[in-house]
Amino acid sequence: MQDLGISILFKGTNFLRLLGGLWTTVKISLIAVLISLPLGIILGLLMTSNSKFIKAVCRVYLDFIRIMPQLVLLFLVYFGATRTFGVNLSAFTSAVIVFVMWGTAEMGDLVRSALISIPKHQYDSAAALGMNSRQTFRYVILPQTVRRLLPPSINLITRMIKTTSLVVLIGMVEVLKVAQQIIDANRFEYPTASLWIYGVIFLLYFLICWPISLLSRALEKRWAD
Amino acid sequence: MNSDVLLEVKDLVKKFDDDTILDGINLSVHQGEVVVVLGPSGCGKSTLLRCINGLEPIQGGGVYLDGVTIDPGAKNISEMRQKVGMVFQSYDLFPHLTIMENITLAPRKVAGRSKEDAEAEARQLLERVSLLDKQDVYPRQLSGGQKQRVAIVRALCMHPEVMLFDEVTAALDPEMVREVLDVMLGLAAGGMTMVIVTHELSFARAIADRVIFIDGGRIVEEAPPKQFFTAPRTKRAQEFLNTFTFEDKDSQDS
Numbered sequence: 001m002q003d004l005g006i007s008i009l010f011k012g013t014n015f016l017r018l019l020g021g022l023w024t025t026v027k028i029s030l031i032a033v034l035i036s037l038p039l040g041i042i043l044g045l046l047m048t049s050n051s052k053f054i055k056a057v058c059r060v061y062l063d064f065i066r067i068m069p070q071l072v073l074l075f076l077v078y079f080g081a082t083r084t085f086g087v088n089l090s091a092f093t094s095a096v097i098v099f100v101m102w103g104t105a106e107m108g109d110l111v112r113s114a115l116i117s118i119p120k121h122q123y124d125s126a127a128a129l130g131m132n133s134r135q136t137f138r139y140v141i142l143p144q145t146v147r148r149l150l151p152p153s154i155n156l157i158t159r160m161i162k163t164t165s166l167v168v169l170i171g172m173v174e175v176l177k178v179a180q181q182i183i184d185a186n187r188f189e190y191p192t193a194s195l196w197i198y199g200v201i202f203l204l205y206f207l208i209c210w211p212i213s214l215l216s217r218a219l220e221k222r223w224a225d
Numbered sequence: 226m227n228s229d230v231l232l233e234v235k236d237l238v239k240k241f242d243d244d245t246i247l248d249g250i251n252l253s254v255h256q257g258e259v260v261v262v263l264g265p266s267g268c269g270k271s272t273l274l275r276c277i278n279g280l281e282p283i284q285g286g287g288v289y290l291d292g293v294t295i296d297p298g299a300k301n302i303s304e305m306r307q308k309v310g311m312v313f314q315s316y317d318l319f320p321h322l323t324i325m326e327n328i329t330l331a332p333r334k335v336a337g338r339s340k341e342d343a344e345a346e347a348r349q350l351l352e353r354v355s356l357l358d359k360q361d362v363y364p365r366q367l368s369g370g371q372k373q374r375v376a377i378v379r380a381l382c383m384h385p386e387v388m389l390f391d392e393v394t395a396a397l398d399p400e401m402v403r404e405v406l407d408v409m410l411g412l413a414a415g416g417m418t419m420v421i422v423t424h425e426l427s428f429a430r431a432i433a434d435r436v437i438f439i440d441g442g443r444i445v446e447e448a449p450p451k452q453f454f455t456a457p458r459t460k461r462a463q464e465f466l467n468t469f470t471f472e473d474k475d476s477q478d479s
Binding site: 119121122124125126127128129130131132135139140143144147223 | 275278280303304306307309310311313315317318319320321330331334335336376379380383
């Protein structure tokens with residue numbers, strides 16, 4: 001059995017350490033999602049505003065964030081901020097900042113496309129019933145937007161959880177880093193450790209992301225018009 | 226029909242950029258009158274209805290209900306729109322709300338009526354269009370004709386003084402047209418003031434007190450239905466009516 005190497009998981013606190021590492025990833029994602037949700041809604045509303053200037057500014061922001069690899073953004077904030085402004089951001093704070101910037105951009109684009117996907121006729125028929133623009137937005141447009149928005153924004157959470165594994169490169173000890181430490185420490189005793197450890201990480205990611213995508217799909221189905 | 230003018234359109238001009246869609250429309254609709262607007266596609270009929278309800282900014286003239294201007298830029302526009310019911314070609318029910326919620330949303334949130342009161346009236350109206358059993362379903366579960374009848378009920382529940390119908394049967398399968406037109410005939414019989422844009426000529430003839438024929442953004446002919454359909458005065462109206470009739474095969478052969 002020892003040759004299979006699976007017992008490495010149960011040696012010492014290895015499994016708990018892996019879970020701890022995963023928690024770091026999930027924590028960054030959750031905090032980032034919670035902050036970028038309201039910010040993204042504001043950005044999305046701004047992007048559908050009538051002002052060309054505001055639209056252009058939002059567009060530049062969105063494109064900048066999207067074109068830049070998240071890794072570059074992480075380095076920019078973590079190393080760049082320290083060098084340039086003399087602020088000493090912890091890796092955790094830098095990660096949250098970068099993923100909030102990214103999440104806001106993605107969320108903003110989702111909100112924008114959900115808003116413009118509401119047919120113009122919905123505004124007309126609400127107006128024809130005597131609703132003012134505030135009532136139209138609150139009772140007719142917003143509920144429909146949220147329904148269209150929920151599935152893709154839940155998907156955004158899974159994308160974020162997967163992408164946060166990048167924080168290992170600014171020195172954070174998250175699940176992949178823990179894995180490497182375990183594998184390195186047991187290189188001679190368990191030569192096949194990498195298979196087992198990474199296999200478990202695969203399963204852990206799957207167990208977190210799968211229910212989330214199931215939820216997203218279920219909502220999509222339920223609210224299909 | 227008495228002679229009180231309820232709705233008045235004066236010298237209405239509507240342009241999209243440099244395109245003049247409506248070029249000086251004058252129209253008075255009396256209390257209880259049913260006016261049918263006919264005309265070739267693109268003549269501005271639908272735009273006229275949208276202007277009457279203040280859904281389009283206008284470039285000249287005005288629309289008056291009981292003597293009060295309907296102006297999309299004015300503060301009272303929502304109030305004015307409550308007095309004008311409108312039904313669209315594409316039904317435009319709110320997909321996230323049940324039939325009952327669709328109908329009672331505006332009466333409750335805009336007119337400030339109680340839930341019980343609004344629902345009681347909605348049930349009464351649904352009964353009249355034979356859809357009471359559909360009150361708790363969502364619009365996607367209804368057929369086109371049923372949706373359109375709900376849309377009519379939704380507009381009626383706001384107690385409008387005049388109802389506008391914008392090609393309400395144009396998107397329907399032929400066998401569903403009748404059920405919607407019957408509802409409208411019922412309304413007309415009940416004394417509702419109506420302005421109807423339609424392509425159903427025999428229906429127009431049956432329901433209209435007066436026919437308005439629009440072409441090129443102007444009213445070309447205005448007549449009682451019988452006269453318009455049997456002896457149109459203008460050439461353009463004649464040509465328009467001719468596009469709806471086909472000669473018998475026998476007479477073509479001979």
